[in-house]
Amino acid sequence: MIKKAREAILHCRRLRVLTGAGISAESGVPTFRGANGLWGKYNVMELATPEAFQRNPELVWKFYNWRREVIAKVKPNPAHKALVDLEKIIPDFLLITQNVDGLHQQAGNKNMVELHGNIWWVKCTTCEYLAQDRSIPLPSLPTCPKCSSLLRPNVVWFGEALDPEVLDKAIEAIENTEVLLVIGTSAVVQPAASLIWLAKEKGALIIEINIEKTEASEIADITLLGKAGEVLPQLVK
Ligand code: BJW
Ligand code: ZN
Structure with a gap:
């Protein structure tokens, strides 16, 4: 074969x-599903949806800061x-x-x-701002340098196009x-x-x-x- x-x-x-x-x-890098998958340890709906981010952006950013830390160390x-x-x-x-x-x-x-998307990029929740930012950790609630709104990871969450x-x-x-x-x-x-x-x-x-x-x-x-x-x-x- x-x-x-x-x-x-x-x-x-x-x-x-x-x-x-x-x-x-x-x-x-941990996978999502399966025995050692991320989703076994964390509740996806608490972390990888726009609703979760609206409800608790600090928790979601904590998760992504942790993921960035893990990924920064690997090759x-x-x-x-x-x-x-x-x-x-x-x-x-x-x-x-x-x-x-x-x-x-x-x-x-x-x-x-x-x-x-890419975990090393952030985008603004209000304006068009999109930038690479490799700092770890990002502030627990990072804000847009252009309009001061909340920034989010530039990744695609469930329910998003x-x-x-x-x-x-x-x-x-x-x-x-x-x-x-x-x-x-x-x-x-x-x-x-x-x-x-x-x-x-x-x-x-x-x-x-x-x-x-x-x-x-x-x-x-x-x-x-x-x-x-x-x-x-x-x-x-
Ligand atoms: C090895 C190995 C080794 C281990 N060597 N192999 C019902 C039907 C159809 C669709 C839906 C539905 N219900 C809901 C939906 C939609 C939903 C969806 O698909 N849900 C399903 C779970 C049912 N999809 C969406 O919401 C998408 N958007 C959408 O549909 O929009 C519609 C829309 C249109 C217009 C306007 C508005 C909306 C968006 C999906 C976004 C997914 N996002 C995530 C998170 C990204 C950010 C982050 O990382 O935090 O993407 S979820 C997560 O899953 C991540 C991954 O890219 C994605 C796929 O996972 P992947 O890569 O397959 O990983 P695992 O862990 O599942 O598998 C690992 C594999 O590796 C296993 O097979 C192992 O065996 C293997 N493996 N070690 C080789 N060494
Ligand atoms: Zn902005």
């Missing part, structure tokens, strides 16, 4: 890669590095990530979109791919997960890498069970 996946990837001209929290797990792993190599080899490559940790950029990927430009770019790329490589996602959060079904509908070969079977395994042509940091480098070399 690894050999078939390797050949399909190395011989295609158009490749899209969809990543989720599992690709950063070996770097030391890209061999899976992130393998995707940088792939971007160099494949003529038409797009990385579509659900992750907000910024590890793909840190590793060196250039042609990529972040579906759920994804940036339409970002989503459109992902959809168009998915509709025009030969191969879709799906790495470390439980494939349950929409609309990100639906991109896998869209690729299948359009005739792409779906290759999945995960430590366990997921919602997407049924439609995947090849599922490689194993850690991304161990499996992915074998597909590239």
Whole structure:
């Protein structure tokens, strides 16, 4: 199976890669779901929704300050590095990530979109202010330098729409791919997960890498069970 996946990837001209929290797990970033997932310890509805932020912005900022602290200490792993190599080899490559940790950029990927935003950016809840801010911790209630309103993390919470430009770019790329490589996602959060079904509908070969079977395994042509940091480098070399 690894050999078939390797050949399909190395011989295609158009490749899209969809990543989720599992690709950063070996770097030391907790995933969301599963035994060691963040959501087991924290109540999502208390933290990753606009309603939660309205109700208790201090608590939500405390959570994000903690996440920033964790992520600041970690480094890209061999899976992130393998995707940088792939971007160099494949003529038409797009990385579509659900992750907000910024590890793909840190590793060196250039042609990529972040579906759920980036934890190192903040945006104003009132005006158009949007800026990178890597300070840790941010004040418990950070304010906008332009209009003094409350700032929020530039991430997409449940019930919020994804940036339409970002989503459109992902959809168009998915509709025009030969191969879709799906790495470390439980494939349950929409609309990100639906991109896998869209690729299948359009005739792409779906290759999945995960430590366990997921919602997407049924439609995947090849599922490689194993850690991304161990499996992915074998597909590239
Ligand atoms: C390894 C590994 C290793 C471990 N190697 N693998 C019913 C049907 C359809 C949709 C909905 C519905 N009910 C509600 C909705 C909508 C909702 C949704 O999808 N909910 C589902 C949970 C049911 N979606 C939304 O609300 C989205 N917005 C939307 O729909 O808007 C509509 C709208 C339109 C117009 C106007 C207004 C609204 C927004 C979704 C935003 C998701 N945000 C989060 C938080 C981001 C910020 C933050 O980080 O704090 O994004 S939630 C969280 O889940 C995060 C992730 O990106 C996302 C996906 O998780 P992911 O990456 O798959 O991680 P895990 O933990 O689930 O899985 C890890 C995987 O790795 C596992 O499979 C492991 O096995 C594997 N693994 N170690 C390889 N070493
Ligand atoms: Zn402002």
